[in-house]
Amino acid sequence: MFGMEPPVITRRRTRAVDVGGVVIGGDAPVRIQSMTNTLTRDTDATLTQVRALVVAGAELVRVAVPTKADTKALTEIVAASPVPIIADVHFHFARALEAITAGVAKIRLNPGNISDRDQVRRVIDAAGAAGVAIRVGVNEGSVVQRHTGPQRQADLARPLHELMADKLAEYLEVFTEAGFDSLILSAKSHDAVTTVAANRLLAGRWDWPLHLGVTHAGTAQTGAIRSAAALGALLCEGIGQTIRISYTGDPVAEVLAARELLASLRLRVRKGIDLVACPTCGRLEMDLAPIVERVRVALADVSESITVAIMGCVVNGPGEAESADVAICAGRDKAVLYRRGQKVRTVPAGRIVEAVVAEVKKLADKEPGRQSDQAQVN
Numbered sequence: 001m002f003g004m005e006p007p008v009i010t011r012r013r014t015r016a017v018d019v020g021g022v023v024i025g026g027d028a029p030v031r032i033q034s035m036t037n038t039l040t041r042d043t044d045a046t047l048t049q050v051r052a053l054v055v056a057g058a059e060l061v062r063v064a065v066p067t068k069a070d071t072k073a074l075t076e077i078v079a080a081s082p083v084p085i086i087a088d089v090h091f092h093f094a095r096a097l098e099a100i101t102a103g104v105a106k107i108r109l110n111p112g113n114i115s116d117r118d119q120v121r122r123v124i125d126a127a128g129a130a131g132v133a134i135r136v137g138v139n140e141g142s143v144v145q146r147h148t149g150p151q152r153q154a155d156l157a158r159p160l161h162e163l164m165a166d167k168l169a170e171y172l173e174v175f176t177e178a179g180f181d182s183l184i185l186s187a188k189s190h191d192a193v194t195t196v197a198a199n200r201l202l203a204g205r206w207d208w209p210l211h212l213g214v215t216h217a218g219t220a221q222t223g224a225i226r227s228a229a230a231l232g233a234l235l236c237e238g239i240g241q242t243i244r245i246s247y248t249g250d251p252v253a254e255v256l257a258a259r260e261l262l263a264s265l266r267l268r269v270r271k272g273i274d275l276v277a278c279p280t281c282g283r284l285e286m287d288l289a290p291i292v293e294r295v296r297v298a299l300a301d302v303s304e305s306i307t308v309a310i311m312g313c314v315v316n317g318p319g320e321a322e323s324a325d326v327a328i329c330a331g332r333d334k335a336v337l338y339r340r341g342q343k344v345r346t347v348p349a350g351r352i353v354e355a356v357v358a359e360v361k362k363l364a365d366k367e368p369g370r371q372s373d374q375a376q377v378n
């Protein structure tokens with residue numbers, strides 16, 4: 001095993017905001033959040049998904065509340081949820097008031113579609129009285145004046161990231177006038193570079209915590225990579241106190257991707273298997289990809305932090321085996337099984353998955369709750 005790398009990320013300090021007992025900013029680690037895609041008024045389906053997201057690693061869950069029936073369901077959802085619930089409000093300020101009454105921990109408001117200052121002020125007063133935090137989030141789709149005219153022309157002539165930060169500044173005036181402090185800010189674009197540029201501006205201007213995300217990122221393939229590119233760049237600069245990775249599909253996968261991103265940057269402790277695998281090349285003599293996938297699925301419920309390497313030949317195999325807790329170095333019709341760099345035995349090709357899983361489970365039983373020592377949380 002090699003020595004420990006020095007911490008490479010210095011996190012930018014922000015104010016701490018309490019969201020239903022989960023602190024965002026201050027000394028807290030980068031928080032993982034996600035959003036349900038059920039109809040919120042379907043209480044059972046929503047709670048089932050909230051629980052699944054929490055099992056995957058979400059510490060806060062946001063739900064959409066487009067109708068009164070959705071805010072009505074919130075009372076039961078908030079009471080039964082294991083984590084704080086955030087209401088996602090667009091267009092109707094009344095939904096925000098109803099959500100606050102229902103007991104949510106945070107409201108997400110989009111300045112682009114609730115611009116009436118009196119309405120926003122009523123939400124601020126209600127949130128302040130109830131101890132509810134508010135995320136003010138600008139999206140690229142709602143910062144440009146929609147009606148044709150000089151304002152639209154002026155908006156379109158500006159760099160998008162600057163426009164987003166300036167629109168946010170305008171919107172924040174009503175919050176600062178009201179002395180409302182429990183704020184989290186965000187600026188999202190579908191474009192990774194714009195997201196990075198906008199959040200750099202936000203981080204330079206304000207010391208409220210930032211929620212990072214790439215909006216409308218696309219499918220799992222493009223969305224995960226686009227999110228990792230933007231969020232990874234910002235997190236490496238110490239920017240970002242909470243993240244949501246979002247793409248079309250199952251939100252549980254988004255949470256797993258967020259966990260992987262934070263663990264890869266050593267911003268959160270890795271929970272579960274760290275799977276190192278041969279990328280395959282012309283030296284490979286065995287069909288390794290299905291073996292890697294079967295090992296991944298078989299070990300998905302292991303919560304101990306254990307590094308498993310599935311390697312395809314003797315070029316890199318023994319080296320990776322030395323750094324891994326459990327490793328396989330495959331040959332033509334058999335493989336060598338290693339435990340912490342020590343050769344355990346030779347395994348026939350058909351028994352590789354079984355052998356790796358048994359070795360990992362043995363280690364997990366021996367060291368229950370084992371955590372990686374590589375997290376750099378501040």
Ligand code: SF4
Binds near residue numbers: 280311312313317
């Ligand atoms: S481990 Fe061996 S087979 Fe796999 S990519 Fe590396 S050199 Fe190729």
